[in-house]
Amino acid sequence: MSAKTITLKASDGSTVEFVDEIIGSGGMKDVYFSPDKSYVVGFFRDKQDFNAKDRLQTITGIYRERIFSQQGGDYWKDLFCWPTKIVEHKGKLGLVCPTYQACFFFKYGSINNDFLGIKGKEKEGKWFASAKNQNKFLAPEERGDWFKYLQICIRVSRAVKRMHAAGLAHSDLSYKNVLIDPTSGRAAIIDIDGLVVPGKFAPDVLGTPDFIAPEVIMTQHLKMDDPNRKLPNIPTDRHALAVMIYMYLLYRHPLRGGKVNAMEASKDEELSMGEKALFIEHPTDASNRVKPAQLQDSQLPQADPVKIPYTVCGPYLKELFDRAFINGLHNPNVRPTANEWEDALLKTVDLVQPCQNPKCWHKWFVFDNSTKPKCPFCGTDYKGQLPILNLYSPRQEGTFTPDNYRLMVYNNQYLYPWHANRNVWPNERLAEEDKKPVGYFVFHQNKWLLINQRLTDLEDKTEGKKIGFGEAVELTDNKQILLSKEDGGRLIVVQMVNN
Amino acid sequence: MRKLPVYLVLDTSGSMHGEPIEAVKNGVQVLVSTLRQDPYALETAHLSIITFDERAKQVSPLTELSMFQLPSLTANGTTCLGAALSLLAERIEAEVHKSTAEKKGDWRPLVFIMTDGAPTDNWERGLEDFRKTKCAMVVACAAGQSAQTKVLKKITDTVVSLDTADSMTIKAFFKWVSASVSFGSQKVESTHQEIAGMSELPPPPPEVNIVL
Numbered sequence: 001m002s003a004k005t006i007t008l009k010a011s012d013g014s015t016v017e018f019v020d021e022i023i024g025s026g027g028m029k030d031v032y033f034s035p036d037k038s039y040v041v042g043f044f045r046d047k048q049d050f051n052a053k054d055r056l057q058t059i060t061g062i063y064r065e066r067i068f069s070q071q072g073g074d075y076w077k078d079l080f081c082w083p084t085k086i087v088e089h090k091g092k093l094g095l096v097c098p099t100y101q102a103c104f105f106f107k108y109g110s111i112n113n114d115f116l117g118i119k120g121k122e123k124e125g126k127w128f129a130s131a132k133n134q135n136k137f138l139a140p141e142e143r144g145d146w147f148k149y150l151q152i153c154i155r156v157s158r159a160v161k162r163m164h165a166a167g168l169a170h171s172d173l174s175y176k177n178v179l180i181d182p183t184s185g186r187a188a189i190i191d192i193d194g195l196v197v198p199g200k201f202a203p204d205v206l207g208t209p210d211f212i213a214p215e216v217i218m219t220q221h222l223k224m225d226d227p228n229r230k231l232p233n234i235p236t237d238r239h240a241l242a243v244m245i246y247m248y249l250l251y252r253h254p255l256r257g258g259k260v261n262a263m264e265a266s267k268d269e270e271l272s273m274g275e276k277a278l279f280i281e282h283p284t285d286a287s288n289r290v291k292p293a294q295l296q297d298s299q300l301p302q303a304d305p306v307k308i309p310y311t312v313c314g315p316y317l318k319e320l321f322d323r324a325f326i327n328g329l330h331n332p333n334v335r336p337t338a339n340e341w342e343d344a345l346l347k348t349v350d351l352v353q354p355c356q357n358p359k360c361w362h363k364w365f366v367f368d369n370s371t372k373p374k375c376p377f378c379g380t381d382y383k384g385q386l387p388i389l390n391l392y393s394p395r396q397e398g399t400f401t402p403d404n405y406r407l408m409v410y411n412n413q414y415l416y417p418w419h420a421n422r423n424v425w426p427n428e429r430l431a432e433e434d435k436k437p438v439g440y441f442v443f444h445q446n447k448w449l450l451i452n453q454r455l456t457d458l459e460d461k462t463e464g465k466k467i468g469f470g471e472a473v474e475l476t477d478n479k480q481i482l483l484s485k486e487d488g489g490r491l492i493v494v495q496m497v498n499n
Numbered sequence: 500m501r502k503l504p505v506y507l508v509l510d511t512s513g514s515m516h517g518e519p520i521e522a523v524k525n526g527v528q529v530l531v532s533t534l535r536q537d538p539y540a541l542e543t544a545h546l547s548i549i550t551f552d553e554r555a556k557q558v559s560p561l562t563e564l565s566m567f568q569l570p571s572l573t574a575n576g577t578t579c580l581g582a583a584l585s586l587l588a589e590r591i592e593a594e595v596h597k598s599t600a601e602k603k604g605d606w607r608p609l610v611f612i613m614t615d616g617a618p619t620d621n622w623e624r625g626l627e628d629f630r631k632t633k634c635a636m637v638v639a640c641a642a643g644q645s646a647q648t649k650v651l652k653k654i655t656d657t658v659v660s661l662d663t664a665d666s667m668t669i670k671a672f673f674k675w676v677s678a679s680v681s682f683g684s685q686k687v688e689s690t691h692q693e694i695a696g697m698s699e700l701p702p703p704p705p706e707v708n709i710v711l
Binding site: 025045116117118121124126127130132133136137258260262263264265266268291294295296299 | 500501532535536538539541542565597598599600601602603604605606607635678701702
């Protein structure tokens with residue numbers, strides 16, 4: 001039995017077709033494929049009022065254009081699944097959205113020849129943000145490694161940053177509304193039709209449990225027009241983003257600890273995520289610590305913060321987690337912005353080292369600044385010399401000051417323009433030319449070398465020697481190397497850790 | 500981790516023999532495989548099956564979804580709904596953990612009752628036992644023309660009916676049950692009502708009628 005195809009005219013006058021057979025149903029919509037499956041049409045089950053319609057028209061119209069029609073707009077096509085048109089059929093309002101990219105559907109699914117039957121299903125973030133799902137169910141080919149999760153978090157932060165820069169709040173950020181692909185490090189934000197614009201479009205959902213900000217939960221009993229009622233907005237998006245990053249990097253929830261706030265489950269939930277919300281790794285208040293005896297074996301080791309504390313994410317992310325879950329948990333204005341998360345994640349990428357244990361599934365870890373580095377995930381010690389480059393920038397003629405920025409070296413690691421010059425930053429505006437490496441590092445005949453590919457000014461300051469293209473400079477303790485003489489050009493000071 | 504207990508209470512009396520019982524078996528299979536594809540349900544939902552004919556029996560104790568094995572179901576005998584309700588209350592008391600000052604307890608259970616006839620035992624006594632338990636949601640389903648929605652309405656406000664107890668209709672009911680549990684595993688956490696009603700559930704398919 002083949003379903004018939006229905007042809008409609010969209011609000012912009014173009015033709016939209018869909019096959020009259022529901023492929024999925026969400027909280028509010030029933031979804032249909034176009035005949036060529038290049039887009040989907042989601043019809044709202046309930047009648048949408050004037051406001052809702054106006055909101056959808058604005059989202060598919062000027063908001064979409066504001067982000068996609070500008071210079072560099074194409075960059076965002078992979079990061080958002082943004083609705084493009086509105087249609088109406090049998091009195092129901094429908095939204096046209098591009099189909100998700102192929103990488104966001106499971107290729108292998110679960111273990112034991114996909115015993116759960118999830119092959120071909122969407123890679124909803126929850127599959128990956130849970131220790132139990134990771135350890136017990138997902139096929140190893142689907143799990144990716146820790147580097148990929150850092151990349152996923154960078155992409156999500158960048159996409160949220162872009163929305164916030166346009167004055168828009170997603171209002172229901174959660175791993176349900178973000179598809180991720182840990183095999184490639186890609187991510188895309190979906191379900192954008194609930195966008196909130198302060199003063200123009202109010203939110204119609206509170207969010208998804210696990211991600212709703214404490215102030216929203218605490219005031220949900222108040223009437224909508226009560227001035228003390230808090231609804232989703234940009235600061236609550238920031239809470240949701242922080243929770244998501246914590247969960248993708250640590251596979252547990254930052255506020256779900258052992259503290260019992262009420263005997264009845266739903267009341268306890270409300271208090272633990274709202275008024276009494278407390279970071280499970282709070283430095284001084286230990287009352288919400290995870291009780292390891294109450295964990296299932298399949299949740300270990302990730303679910304136990306004593307085994308894998310949040311400090312494994314390195315100093316830049318630790319500082320932001322502190323602001324999000326200690327200072328900013330009940331004080332929305334001090335929560336880190338999406339832009340700050342993106343910067344801290346990018347700097348963290350430069351601190352990672354490959355784990356020397358071939359069986360370690362995380363494969364990468366952040367250098368912990370100790371003289372005896374080891375992988376916090378599998379416990380394997382790092383053996384051998386480990387060069388660390390401390391980056392300095394010129395502030396006045398001839399003087400350099402530390403940038404609080406380090407680059408960890410590993411074999412075949414690249415040096416990029418954003419390392420060589422403080423005025424270059426690897427965000428979506430990075431020029432094509434600046435995406436190419438300027439040098440690389442190799443461990444050759446027991447020496448760590450930096451090979452110059454295209455740094456015109458590269459100079460070994462300690463030896464007073466210019467390093468030409470294709471030539472190498474050896475990394476030794478305390479060596480000073482000038483990367484560039486241009487404005488913002490950096491100096492590196494080498495630090496060697498021996499094991 | 501808090502578990503979300505789901506109890507299916509199924510009529511296996513003689514009138515269910517043939518197509519209806521086969522459809523129920525298939526329906527449970529659909530339910531389990533659908534929920535296994537939902538990462539929330541997979542992590543938290545636990546499933547139990549209680550059957551009732553001339554007596555009530557828990558054929559599957561409350562089990563994590565990934566470990567759940569389909570029990571064999573056969574249909575014969577009378578319709579001891581009362582005994583089933585008493586057993587349900589007893590099993591919830593035993594299997595669903597209550598919070599203590601030291602440990603978070605489980606979510607309140609979701610209960611789905613399905614019957615195609617009229618109870619043949621003292622169902623009021625069973626109902627009295629069942630009333631003592633606290634559930635997040637109780638849905639009763641009257642399958643086919645002989646089922647008594649009046650009795651079911653005494654058990655819960657949320658009653659649905661199926662015009663026929665054939666395989667298509669019963670399958671549609673179980674698909675709706677799985678959507679309700681998936682829904683439930685996200686929504687229970689944010690709901691404020693003692694017992695969720697029809698408005699908290701996903702809209703039922705055309706085969707499933709709401710009994711007002």
